[in-house]
Amino acid sequence: MHRTTSTAARLGRALAVGVTAAVLVLGGSGAVAAPAVRTAPAVGAASHAGPYGQLRTLAALSADRLATADLVAAAKYGTGSPIDDPAREQQVLDAVSRQAVEAGGDPESTVRVFRDQIEANKLVQRALHRQWDADPSSAPTERPDLGKVREEINRVNGELVRALAASAPTRTAPYCDGLLTAATAHVRHARGLDTLHATALRRALPSVCG
Numbered sequence: 018m019h020r021t022t023s024t025a026a027r028l029g030r031a032l033a034v035g036v037t038a039a040v041l042v043l044g045g046s047g048a049v050a051a052p053a054v055r056t057a058p059a060v061g062a063a064s065h066a067g068p069y070g071q072l073r074t075l076a077a078l079s080a081d082r083l084a085t086a087d088l089v090a091a092a093k094y095g096t097g098s099p100i101d102d103p104a105r106e107q108q109v110l111d112a113v114s115r116q117a118v119e120a121g122g123d124p125e126s127t128v129r130v131f132r133d134q135i136e137a138n139k140l141v142q143r144a145l146h147r148q149w150d151a152d153p154s155s156a157p158t159e160r161p162d163l164g165k166v167r168e169e170i171n172r173v174n175g176e177l178v179r180a181l182a183a184s185a186p187t188r189t190a191p192y193c194d195g196l197l198t199a200a201t202a203h204v205r206h207a208r209g210l211d212t213l214h215a216t217a218l219r220r221a222l223p224s225v226c227g
């Protein structure tokens with residue numbers, strides 16, 4: 018019988034693709050911090066990369082951010098904490114708006130991109146909660162620390178803000194949509210994303226171009 022991928026397997030895959038997951042796992046013997054590992058392509062290089070490389074960096078960072086949705090979903094599952102947290106969302110949007118100005122980017126378009134990033138994250142969380150409700154044996158057996166996962170989200174947010182600022186001319190170019198589609202497909206295959214995460218990745222990116 019088909020069995021839904023466990024959270025541990027997903028976390029392993031997230032680590033394998035290089036997403037930092039400094040996750041505090043709560044266990045009977047106390048808290049164990051998983052190792053923090055390297056992340057996506059160096060964003061400092063994004064401004065030197067060509068248009069396709071810049072868009073691939075944006076897609077890769079968006080996939081990094083989406084990988085955290087599995088951990089957030091596990092952190093909230095069975096706790097009564099809602100998937101939607103409007104206060105936290107506002108904090109994220111205020112922070113990225115400030116960071117965009119610091120990075121020489123456009124705060125309005127940065128906020129638009131992050132609204133989509135947040136919707137994509139919640140899309141994954143909702144789907145996983147539905148899966149776990151339908152098949153409790155597939156539900157996570159460990160609960161990540163939401164505060165630690167949010168630290169990781171904040172870190173990816175900062176990288177994404179800087180990558181957006183560094184790719185401003187590419188993002189308003191007429192070829193942006195086509196290149197972004199190709200870059201998204203590349204990241205999907207390189208990361209081995211399943212249908213849910215591939216769908217969410219597309220949901221994360223429609224405001225990048227234009």
Ligand SMILES: C=C(O[C@@H]1C=C(C(=O)O)C=C[C@H]1O)C(=O)O
Nearest residue numbers: 089100101102105106109135138
């Ligand atoms: C990721 C979380 O879940 C939702 C998605 C958010 C995001 O993508 O930044 C923020 C708040 C929540 O609405 C969270 O609660 O931290």
